Amino acid sequence: MNSSSQTFYRLPEYLYTSQQVRAGEQEAAEHLQLAMYTLMERAGQAVFDLLVERYPDARSILICCGRGNNGGDGYIVGGLAIKAGFQVLLWQIGETSSLSGDAKRAMEAFVAAGGEIHAPCNEIPESVDVIIDGLLGTGITGEVRPFYAHLIDRINQACCPILSIDTPSGLDTDTGALLGHTVKADATISFIGLKRGLVTGKARAYTGVLCFAGLGVEHVFDDLITSNVALSQLTWLEQLIPRKRDAHKGSHGRALVVGSGSGMSGACYLASAAALRAGAGLVAVQCHEDSAMAIRSLLPEAMVSSHNSLSLQSRLDWCSGVALGMGLGRDKWGGKVYEQVVNTVSKKELPCVLDADALYWLSKEYYPLNTLNCIITPHPGEAAMLLSCSVAEIEQDRFEAIRKLQARYGGIVVLKGAGTLIDNGKDTVVCHAGNPGMATGGTGDLLAGTILALLIGGHSAFHSAVLGTLIHSLAADQEALRNGETGMLASDILLGIRQFSNNHLFNSESK
Structure with missing residues (x-):
């Protein structure tokens, strides 16, 4: 596993809103003098590591990319998969000309690695072993728009596992509510700070196995951003008061x-x-x-x-x-x-x-x-x-x-x-x-x-x-x-x- 990735499955103690994570990752990157594109590369690496770990027999993947940074993460995954010998099919929602910043740079790196970009088709090929969901990130507000909703429905109907980047597309990461149509993932990997909406309510049925990668900045992030929402930990059982040796029933x-x-x-x-x-x-x-x-x-x-x-x-x-x-x-x-x-x-x-x-x-x-x-x-x-x-x-x-x-x-x-x-x-x-x-x-x-x-x-x-x-x-x-x-x-x-x-x-x- 790449050194920038963190242990999967063990989730951090504190939970954050999507806005807190967006602001905090920028501050943490500046504090560590890291480019935001470096964090995108680390996120893509973490997704790829999880793909290999959870689905070791997978050789053909479909990556669904939106216009934002989640799509950029998907492009990084695609480039790594090509280098590892995977058969990669990548669907881009909208024109690639609409991409900008780090997402555009990731797209160009994917093409340079030999990747091809396609518009979504009506059918997901039966040869696909795993779908990577990078359609919609944490910034979505309101109901999922019809074109995305149609594609989400097709993804959910596929007979293969789905790995969502940061959040299942169509899920409100602040509340756990469904925004009309939501990807039902088999696994979801969240980055830097765990979003609170991923762990309660309807989200429990849509995130699948929830994983976390701090991307090497989580400790700085936790110092910079405070939260009053926590996720329970098994270690909290240490707080239980042990019985004294001279205890009686009235104790x-x-x-x-x-x-x-x-x-x-x-x-x-x-x-x-x-x-x-x-x-x-x-x-x-x-x-x-x-x-x-x-x-x-x-x-x-x-x-x-x-x-x-x-x-x-x-x-x-x-x-x-x-x-x-x-x-x-x-x-x-x-x-x-x-x-x-x-x-x-x-x-x-x-x-x-x-x-x-x-x-x-x-x-x-x-x-x-x-x-x-x-x-x-x-x-x-x-x-x-x-x-x-x-x-x-x-x-x-x-x-x-x-x-x-x-x-x-x-x-x-x-x-x-x-x-x-x-x-x-x-x-x-x-x-x-x-x-x-x-x-x-x-x-x-x-x-x-x-x-x-x-x-x-x-x-x-x-x-x-x-x-x-x-x-x-x-x-x-x-x-x-x-x-x-x-x-x-x-x-x-x-x-x-x-x-x-x-x-x-x-x-x-x-x-």
């Missing part, structure tokens, strides 16, 4: 799980089991009388009581923190329970996690919470309910949505979904882990319980939300790796929650 907090209306016993069971697996010393459950027996039989380690106002108040006075809402219900019983819990939480400033039906009652402005010790965990549908908008609006810009949620409700917000976001009003974290197998009933209950265990175990509210989400997602990824995504049950993830709460897998990988 790790008293968790109270409240919910499970009639017929919803599984919700509090899963939240309570997750809290125990994540390290809570003691767990008590307050639930509807119809759900109590089922939870007792499933989890004898928890102290389960049927709800009445006196027993609930006694447990609220006893606990170190509470998770409310899992299976609570939206009926009169659920409303009364919600009212009593949040009244006490507000008065005592008790750490709490609000999930599921508690968010329904919160959206009705029944005792809204603004304490910093409160964590809310909406999925996109619940977020839309809390902000009185549509799910589509939430997913169009998840970063904007979570900031609005935090501004309105305070505390810590965990916006679940592909690339879960965590926000405290100042900083945002995107969880790098997680998979579609988690899209099943009960996984959100596990998350609430996991976060609660950390919240009462000595971590701050923000760290509890971040590390709890990370543990939960890594556990699901481990289960998917072992048994596949389809058919994953929430209860299948419990063992992984225990393992990652002990940092076992990280320690074994680091040896």
Whole structure:
């Protein structure tokens, strides 16, 4: 691999907007006295290195170039591929006379290496082994124009892998939204600073394997450009508080799980089991009388009581923190329970996690919470309910949505979904882990319980939300790796929650 390339697959910690990267790469190049064309050459080299690494048997490639610098990167790839003996077909969108600056220089170098430039055809030749997508970069605004849209559709219909340069064409790298028509890549390589829109929302289905190459300037770039958006890292598990040798069950907090209306016993069971697996010393459950027996039989380690106002108040006075809402219900019983819990939480400033039906009652402005010790965990549908908008609006810009949620409700917000976001009003974290197998009933209950265990175990509210989400997602990824995504049950993830709460897998990988 060329020395200017960086390790692929391991992604950097900080995330940036496209404008930050454009400004920062210019500053970094000037600081290091590098020509921008040198960075283009390094980007092209990194793409070619990734092509060879991921598709070692490929000998025929199609490179689709637009008018901007992404197209210039494509021309560099083409020249390197010709020298390496590849059969190269290059399609240029628009006239080559429209190219300027470094992109024009790259085009001329490609021609000098023996390359030929063609206009796009109606059909992609069956002999093509890999398509290189260099059509549209990070500067696109608005919907993809019809001609590009038509070509993107043809690329997506091809029966060969697609490698996108910097971003899949048609993806908004600031939000992760699709701009009408978007290339569905098998792999994407981002440069210098990782764009935040590549790691959340719809982008998760379109980037494929996400790779990164710093092009030898990433350290200077990070020093020059600051970001308050981070991508979670496996090494963050080192922040977990280890157990002292003289610990006893009272050393790790008293968790109270409240919910499970009639017929919803599984919700509090899963939240309570997750809290125990994540390290809570003691767990008590307050639930509807119809759900109590089922939870007792499933989890004898928890102290389960049927709800009445006196027993609930006694447990609220006893606990170190509470998770409310899992299976609570939206009926009169659920409303009364919600009212009593949040009244006490507000008065005592008790750490709490609000999930599921508690968010329904919160959206009705029944005792809204603004304490910093409160964590809310909406999925996109619940977020839309809390902000009185549509799910589509939430997913169009998840970063904007979570900031609005935090501004309105305070505390810590965990916006679940592909690339879960965590926000405290100042900083945002995107969880790098997680998979579609988690899209099943009960996984959100596990998350609430996991976060609660950390919240009462000595971590701050923000760290509890971040590390709890990370543990939960890594556990699901481990289960998917072992048994596949389809058919994953929430209860299948419990063992992984225990393992990652002990940092076992990280320690074994680091040896």
